Amino acid sequence: MGVTCVAQVPVAEGKSVQQTVEILTRKLELLGAEKQGTFCVDCETYHTAASTISSQGQTGKLMYVMHNSEYPLSCFALFENGPCLIADANFDILMVKLKGFFQNAKANKIESRGTRYQYCDFLVKVGTVTMGPSARGISVEVEYCPCVIANDCWNLLMEFMQSFMGNHTPGIPSVFGTKHDSIYSPADTMVQYMELFNKIRKQQQESLQKAALEAAQGL
Amino acid sequence: MEGWTILLLLLVVTASNVDNSDLDGKVVAKMMPEGARPARPRREPRPPPSPPQRAWRQRHRQAARWRCRPRRVRAAPFAAPPPALSAPAGSARTMEAPPVTMMPVTGGTINMMEYLLQGSVLDQSLESLLHRLRGLCDNMEPETFLDHEMVFLLKGQQASPFVLRARRSMDKSGMPWHLRYLGQPEIGDKNRHALVRNCVDIATSDNLTDFLVEMGFRMDHEFVAKGHVFRKGIMKIMVYKIFRILMPGNTESIEPLSLSYLVELNVVAPAGQDVVSDDMRNFAEQLKPLVHLEKIDPKRLM
Numbered sequence: 001m002g003v004t005c006v007a008q009v010p011v012a013e014g015k016s017v018q019q020t021v022e023i024l025t026r027k028l029e030l031l032g033a034e035k036q037g038t039f040c041v042d043c044e045t046y047h048t049a050a051s052t053i054s055s056q057g058q059t060g061k062l063m064y065v066m067h068n069s070e071y072p073l074s075c076f077a078l079f080e081n082g083p084c085l086i087a088d089a090n091f092d093i094l095m096v097k098l099k100g101f102f103q104n105a106k107a108n109k110i111e112s113r114g115t116r117y118q119y120c121d122f123l124v125k126v127g128t129v130t131m132g133p134s135a136r137g138i139s140v141e142v143e144y145c146p147c148v149i150a151n152d153c154w155n156l157l158m159e160f161m162q163s164f165m166g167n168h169t170p171g172i173p174s175v176f177g178t179k180h181d182s183i184y185s186p187a188d189t190m191v192q193y194m195e196l197f198n199k200i201r202k203q204q205q206e207s208l209q210k211a212a213l214e215a216a217q218g219l
Numbered sequence: 220m221e222g223w224t225i226l227l228l229l230l231v232v233t234a235s236n237v238d239n240s241d242l243d244g245k246v247v248a249k250m251m252p253e254g255a256r257p258a259r260p261r262r263e264p265r266p267p268p269s270p271p272q273r274a275w276r277q278r279h280r281q282a283a284r285w286r287c288r289p290r291r292v293r294a295a296p297f298a299a300p301p302p303a304l305s306a307p308a309g310s311a312r313t314m315e316a317p318p319v320t321m322m323p324v325t326g327g328t329i330n331m332m333e334y335l336l337q338g339s340v341l342d343q344s345l346e347s348l349l350h351r352l353r354g355l356c357d358n359m360e361p362e363t364f365l366d367h368e369m370v371f372l373l374k375g376q377q378a379s380p381f382v383l384r385a386r387r388s389m390d391k392s393g394m395p396w397h398l399r400y401l402g403q404p405e406i407g408d409k410n411r412h413a414l415v416r417n418c419v420d421i422a423t424s425d426n427l428t429d430f431l432v433e434m435g436f437r438m439d440h441e442f443v444a445k446g447h448v449f450r451k452g453i454m455k456i457m458v459y460k461i462f463r464i465l466m467p468g469n470t471e472s473i474e475p476l477s478l479s480y481l482v483e484l485n486v487v488a489p490a491g492q493d494v495v496s497d498d499m500r501n502f503a504e505q506l507k508p509l510v511h512l513e514k515i516d517p518k519r520l521m
Contacts, residue, residue, distance in 0.1 A: 086423065087421050087423040187424070
């Protein structure tokens, strides 16, 4: 486990999601990165059920339950801007028991699947983000394995990302800002994935609204 | 034996070269020792593999090796301590987990049941009970525990709130927190010799209480449990005292709730394995008259 940066790569103009992923992976292969199987990160959304909202006056908070194939026995539960609980896989069973209080928004299930590459001390995972049946975007996760302090290796990470992402290299992730010199943990990676998934969902909603507006104007 | 077969075959081949009659077959049948197989025609030696072929084979073999490796990777806090910053370059290769193949990530063990028998002993009888348990149970180092348990409630419109128990070890640092859900107890069945209830055990990181509060749970009560734990096969026997916490949140100032120790015999097994309750009853019989372990309905005590 090291320090990880998760970023979104925009789909290249005139290309499909799949083609853009292929361009990225080809670049990595040319660089000398070795293919090492596949990976999957998924995220389920839970709504606070109406019964709890009315009795406690809570606003309808969303809870995210995520899994990462890099940590197959664990389950990550998160709130936006809140704590991230790392639990074992039985947490999924608990969510079934809690279905009277937390409802699974099945349509909102989002996941990123793709290939895992190793290049010296770096692990790179290029994934296609899918929500339902269709591809919504591309995620790139880069991990620098030998270091656990985010600020100590951010520049190195950025330099490496520039070598294959070019001008799509992301800025410093917000989780790094709160870490200072403390130890980076897998929960921080999951927070980054949650933010990325939320961004992609928002983009999706915006594009749908735009399309609806255009259709209305056309009429 | 093999040398003989080859020699015989050579003879036959030479014979067939000389005379092409159907006698050869009979000769072979007669002269071959029982169970021996006729030798296969020799193949041309294989040409050495071309470089791309060799690379492919190497990759294939490596992939097969990876597949065979056990995959038990846990995230923090269960993972080993993080590697030192000064780890030599290239060491990442060995410390990394093997590549994971696509696998179902959602999981957990569905429908586990806790079978439970309870009883209690006065403080004066504790030593004799421990002595008996040491003799009956698996031969292991005597194990004690000191735990802090918090009981959280989530109230909805339903009549009964949802109860979760969060437990942490006070005497062993670095252990995961323990989150527990317990279902409604079933005690009516006369054929079952123990109380049975659904249970979900989850190991979690240490921010569990913050997370439960974020989920909407409120702490109802807390206590400290201190005692001994024994095992016999899959059975777990706990002998412990419950302490009241005098100042909320301060686990240092505690006082015992009673002058006795609670004794619990429990097994967690998949649903439907009622046979375990027979074993439990037999074990409980062996603890008599020091302690009487029974099916106790928690509702009756309320």
